[in-house]
Amino acid sequence: MIYKIFRTPEWQALRADETTLGAPIDLADGYIHFSTAGQATETAARHFAGVEGLWLIGVEDAAVADNLKWEVSRGGAKFPHLYAPLRLDQVAWAQPLPLIDGVHEFPAGLR
Template sequence: MSDDQNKPLTAYKVLTADQMQALERDGSFAGAPVDLEDGYVHLSTADQLAETIDKHFAGQADLHLVAVDLAAYEGKLRWEPSRGGQLFPHLYAPLLLETAIAYSPLERHEDGSIRLPVTG
């Protein structure tokens, strides 16, 4: 996805219940410990999401999924290589509640795929 026209307009952030409560209460989320350590908020595209959850959140319960409007972060979002050279959206700013298109508890369909929050 080197061409901006091919990049999705929405990405996703996985949050714990406490992090989701903080986002709702404060209107912004500076990041999880790994985000703060790396200097950016890690996001995933819909296609990358299941692998992200399976790798970084395995066995955790009470997770939430936030759909993020990437257009709201012009100049603060970079597509950078990560796992296997895939380009991931990295947000160099706090995640703002006002840019959340939708959010919901993290659920999987019967086939194991991720149920995305309903937008629009």
């Protein structure tokens, strides 16, 4: 499973359009940034600190395997990058990522 953090308008757009090229950073970089379970909390802290209205999207990596590349990024770690639009039918689940006392509350088992 790989994970994408979307702001509410980005998640709503994916639901309405049934496909997305991602957030502005994804459009600028030419691929959709994902994180592993172990990387998602740091991604939230670094790139979404203090941001409310986030959604955590879970995608089975097998569902996007044909266009998924694992590339070295932050601190030499490999991150999953999707070089194709993400389709709504590839999303396994989505849930709010609430901000509690200034920290995003991730699902149990994903920390």
